[in-house]
Amino acid sequence: MMARSDVLEAVVLGTEFFRRGVDALPDEALKGESLLPGWSRAHVVAHVGFNALAIGRLAQWAATGVESPMFASVEARNAEIADGALLSSDELRELFDESAVALDRYWREIPESRWEHPVRNGQGTVVxxxxTLWMRAREVWIHGVDLNVGTSFADIPAAVLERILGDIKGVWQARGESSIRLRVVDAGRAYSGAADAGVQVSGSLAALTAWAAGRGSVGVSSGAWAPAAAPRWV
Structure with a gap:
């Protein structure tokens, strides 16, 4: 388990990683394709910006005790992202920067005694x-790759990759997807899954995490074949 200070550092580094990706794009390229089907880079930037504000609402909930959900509904969230993707390049860059600053401020306003205050994440789970620190770290690192600027999961720190992969396996197991065993070849160990699992998928930690997160099968194998798409996790 990562300490809170380590997770906060992952947020800071992940935010810088995402910002470098945005800064590398000329204005017109922001409307180009991301690595997410059906989403432009503008969709990704808008989503990450609005995600900061949504997580900020959870921080305010904890700080004040007044319930403030991430978003009114899934439909409202999707509409917000669609509208955000139509913003100008300057507005998108401003949205990302200002929302990141706002989220940091909201976190700082949480009294130490209230850091375990229960809130509901986007799936309705009480946490x-x-x-929310980890929710944000995961968001900026994964979507920093989704910007399609030449980065990959190999650019994500190992501790972050391990926790992302652990999250995904936890979702699979909760859904009864126990037939997959992951073998991390650069760590020389099986990550998780039953020894007699029907499917074993092997690869580096970065490649396995990318595959498990639904980001392709480059660098992973299942016997002599490339594995099928991983089960959904979100």
Whole structure:
């Protein structure tokens, strides 16, 4: 388990990683294709910006005790992203920068005694507000790759990759997807899954995490074949 200070550092570094990706894009390229089907880079930037504000609402909930959900509904969230993708390049860059600053401020306003205050994440699950740090770290690192600027999961720190992969396996197991065993070849160990699992998928930690997160099968194998798409996790 990562300490809160380590997760906060992952947020800071992940935010810088995402910002470098945005800064590398000329204005017109922001409307180009991301690595997410059906989403432009503008969709990704808008989503990450609005995600900061949504997580900020959870931080305010914890700080004040007044319930403030991430978003009114899934439909409202999707509409917000669609509208955000139509913003100008300057507005998108401003949205990302200002929302990141606002989220940091909201976190700083949480009294130490309230960091375990329960809030509900986007799936409706009750979690301590301290979990929002990790929610944000995961968001900026994964979507920093989705910007399609030449980065990959190999650019994500190992500790972050391990926790992302652990999250995904936890979702699979909760859904009864126990037939997959992951073998991390650069760590020389099986990550998780039953020894007699029907499918074993092997690859580096970065490649396995990318595959498990639904980002392709480059660098992973299942016997002599490339594995099928991983089960959904979100």
């Amino acid at each position: 301590p507000v301290s979990e």
